[in-house]
Amino acid sequence: MxxxxxxxxxxxxxxxxxxxxxxxxxxxxxxxxxxxxxxxxxxxxxxxxxxxxxxxxxxxxxxxxxxxxxxxxxxxxxxxxxxxxxxxKPNTYDTFDKSSYSDKRKITFEKIEKETLSLGACPVASPNTRCCNLMTLDSVESCGFDCSYCSIQSFYNQNKVAFDVNFAQKLKNLKLDPNETYHIGTGQSSDSLMWGNKEGILDALFDFARSNPNVILEFKTKSNNISYFLENEVPSNIICTWSLNTPVIIENEEHLTAKLHQRIGAARKLADKGVLVGFHFHPIVQYENYLEDYKEVYETLINTFDSKEVVLVSMGTLTFIKPVIQKLRSRDFKSKILQMSFVDANGKASYDLKAKKEMFKSAYDSFKAWHKDVY
Known part of the structure; x- marks a missing residue:
């Protein structure tokens, strides 16, 4: 019928x-x-x-x-x-009203017993991408920040943060090839520093770094929570990197994170202590006059740090998998992060090649003074 x-x-x-x-x-x-x-x-x-x-x-x-x-x-x-x-058309945040966004989140913490240590290859590594061979180590599951573009929201319950009760012991039991050099990052499934030493995660990671001098252990963050690093001796194979953006994007899309000056100020304090620092511009986001805004951030870094204090600067842009787009549309909040023309980029939605060349060339050229010393 x-x-x-x-x-x-x-x-x-x-x-x-x-x-x-x-x-x-x-x-x-x-x-x-x-x-x-x-x-x-x-x-x-x-x-x-x-x-x-x-x-x-x-x-x-x-x-x-x-x-x-x-x-x-x-x-x-x-x-x-x-x-x-x-x-x-180019986005503009000039009249953007995000007043409906609530900056209060009810986060619950739970302790879990994971079967194995969550250590693996970077999730974007594939035959179709240029990979830096970063390995990711999940010390915490889920993030307390609320960046509109972040893929974490599609993998975890945003309001529940999980800590593996056996994390420290698993790190101690991990056997690595002493003849290999490893670059391991802890900022994939959560922010590396926002939780401080909760459940002893920083104690465990510092011990791991001391026991494995062939590991470059990277803490990637959008916070300014560096008290543990200031109060303790930092192993020389630990680096701290900050994900940076323009004030426009931080204010409108990177909810609950530290302000730009707070992130740079925290990096300056650790550099003063002798800790190598780095900066990630990922994602670079297009909007009206975005190139000029990003150049101001680049210039601030060059004027604030000596190139010998900086171990790396990376660049990337928006890429979306379908579950993240679906998650964004299921939320009742304001964001312009999906207001862009999508093209396929290795199975993900992103800017076209022309836009990427524009943003990456501007960033690369802006750091010309650091080209010889910074990776």
Whole structure:
């Protein structure tokens, strides 16, 4: 028996982000769906467009949708054209209103017993990528910061942070080839420093570094929580790196993290203690006048640090896997991070090659004074 449209709507709507819409938008969509008999794919995309308009702080779908269209295709194409136009033009945060974002999170901590030590290759390593051979060590699962673009939100429960009760013992039992040099980073599944020495994780990692001088152990952070490093002798094979961005992106997209001057100030204090520091510009984000804003950050670093104090500077940009995009659309918050034209980049969504060349060339050229000394 052939389904009527109402039955199809009820069946298909469960496979969209309809549940993430407000009650008012749900009523609106039901009305226009029955009026124009949108296909499942059209309805699915229109719902995503609606969520994006709200997330980007743009006009509401109800304002954009005309009172009448000649047919279904014209209605769908009009909304899609508006969506594409917003994605294709440079973002601006000048009038961006993120006042609805709550800076209070209820985080619960739990102790877990993992079967094995979470040590492995960098998750982006593949035959199609240039890899720096970084290995990642998960000392904590989930992060207390709330960066809109972060992939961690699609892997873990954001409000629950887990510590492996046997982490220290597993590190002691780890056998590495003494003739090999390893670069191991701890900032993949959580921020490396924001939790301090909770559950003894920094004690365990410092002991591991002392016992394995052939390991370069990297702590990557967006925090300024360096008290443990200031109060203790830091093994010479430990490096501390900061993920940096412009004040515009930190303010609007890197929620709950330390301000730019706080991160740079923390790095300066550790450099004064003799700890090698580094900086990651990942992601570099396009928006109006973004190149000038990033250049100011680059110049600040060059004026604040001697190149001999800096071990590395890395660059990267936005790349999204589908679960992260889906997670972003399921949240009720403001962000312009998805307001960009996507192209496929090794199975992920990212900027096109022209945009990447522009941002990376600007960054590389800006650090010309450090080219001889910094990796």
């Amino acid at each position: 052939k389904q009527n449209y109402e039955e199809k709507f009820i069946t298909n709507i469960e496979n969209t982000n309809y549940a993430s819409l407000s009650t008012g938008h749900q009523v609106f969509f039901k009305t226009i769906a029955f009026q124009y008999q949108f296909s499942f794919q059209e309805l699915k995309q229109l719902i995503d467009f609606t969520i994006d308009f709200k997330m980007w702080n743009e006009k509401d779908i109800v304002e954009i949708f005309k009172n009448e269209y000649a047919n279904r295709k014209m209605a769908f194409n009009h909304i899609r054209d508006v969506w594409n136009e917003l994605k294709s």
